[in-house]
Amino acid sequence: MRGPTTAAAPMASTTAMPTTAGRRPSCGRQLDLGPERRGHDPGLRRQRHAGRRRGRGPAGRRNGRRPLRRRCAGQAGRTGGRRHRPHPRDHRLQAGRSFRGAAADPVLRQMGHRQRRVANTIVGNSQVNYLSGGEGQDTLFGMAGDDTLAGNMGADRLVGGAGDDTYMRDALDTIVEAASGGFDTVMTGDDIILGDHIEKVVVRGGRAVQVTGNAGDNILIGNGARNVLAGGGGQDEMTGGGGADSFVFAAGQGGRILDFQDDIDVLRIEGGAARGLTAATLIAGATERDGGVDLHLAGGLLRIEGITVDGLQDDLLVA
Numbered sequence: 001m002r003g004p005t006t007a008a009a010p011m012a013s014t015t016a017m018p019t020t021a022g023r024r025p026s027c028g029r030q031l032d033l034g035p036e037r038r039g040h041d042p043g044l045r046r047q048r049h050a051g052r053r054r055g056r057g058p059a060g061r062r063n064g065r066r067p068l069r070r071r072c073a074g075q076a077g078r079t080g081g082r083r084h085r086p087h088p089r090d091h092r093l094q095a096g097r098s099f100r101g102a103a104a105d106p107v108l109r110q111m112g113h114r115q116r117r118v119a120n121t122i123v124g125n126s127q128v129n130y131l132s133g134g135e136g137q138d139t140l141f142g143m144a145g146d147d148t149l150a151g152n153m154g155a156d157r158l159v160g161g162a163g164d165d166t167y168m169r170d171a172l173d174t175i176v177e178a179a180s181g182g183f184d185t186v187m188t189g190d191d192i193i194l195g196d197h198i199e200k201v202v203v204r205g206g207r208a209v210q211v212t213g214n215a216g217d218n219i220l221i222g223n224g225a226r227n228v229l230a231g232g233g234g235q236d237e238m239t240g241g242g243g244a245d246s247f248v249f250a251a252g253q254g255g256r257i258l259d260f261q262d263d264i265d266v267l268r269i270e271g272g273a274a275r276g277l278t279a280a281t282l283i284a285g286a287t288e289r290d291g292g293v294d295l296h297l298a299g300g301l302l303r304i305e306g307i308t309v310d311g312l313q314d315d316l317l318v319a
Helices: 042-054 279-285 311-316
Strands: 089-091 098-100 105-113 121-123 128-132 140-141 148-150 157-161 166-169 175-176 185-188 199-205 210-212 218-222 229-232 238-239 244-248 254-259 267-269 287-289 294-298 300-305 316-318
Touching: 098 279, 244 316, 267 311, 279 294, 294 311, 311 316
Parallel strands: 098 121, 105 128, 121 140, 128 148, 140 157, 148 166, 157 175, 166 185, 185 199, 199 218, 210 229, 218 238, 229 244, 238 254, 244 267, 254 300, 267 316
Antiparallel strands: 287 294, 294 300
């Protein structure tokens, strides 16, 4: 006779339950990173520091309030810290990497890595861009907009492209500008011989520099120091800027000087002796009108503002 049947005990499952230690939970659960990682999480460290500053009550409470809960990224609610959301225009370039601007950004601010001397390549878009390199030998492409390109430290290559571009140049930089690429300006505190297809130079800082134009019609503006502004063959417009400046024109070249100072500035005519010109013959052929002097340079007409013919005699040199 068979005895009473005893129900067998259920077999224990051998499948290990997943642990949440060290893993990111789904939104709404409290996170337990485990003792091995608890001290390495920036969010928890901020919570502990906040608790030390504000003081904690018994059983882990902060002044009688419940402990902080960490919130998942993007979860709504009042618990947890803020999620970092970078500004949409804050495109900070990583060292040694290339970046191409998004066409949706009206103003692209681009800055190279300043802690390491690496070469960055930064490319703008068709909008108005401000492109800034770092300490390495960077290459900046402005593309189609009215861009500002600043290489900063290093021997940088600045390529403006189309548009009215501005170059923040130092002595080591190379500027590349195409024909019919707009009206372009160089801001510099160093000596410069203007490259092709660049129209304007503005001297910044307080150092005395020498600026030489190109074959086109240039605008050359000095600073308050003793500058030398030399035309390159076109109809150039020059402003000394307040120092004891030297203005240099070639015989046969025309142009305009906007702020000539009597007995302070000097006007030098290069190549005049080869054409039979002297200071006396130039003064004899000069005419006064409208608060300035028209000086005829063997085919070129130079207009000098704020001076008289008598005042110009002592300040004119012919070489």
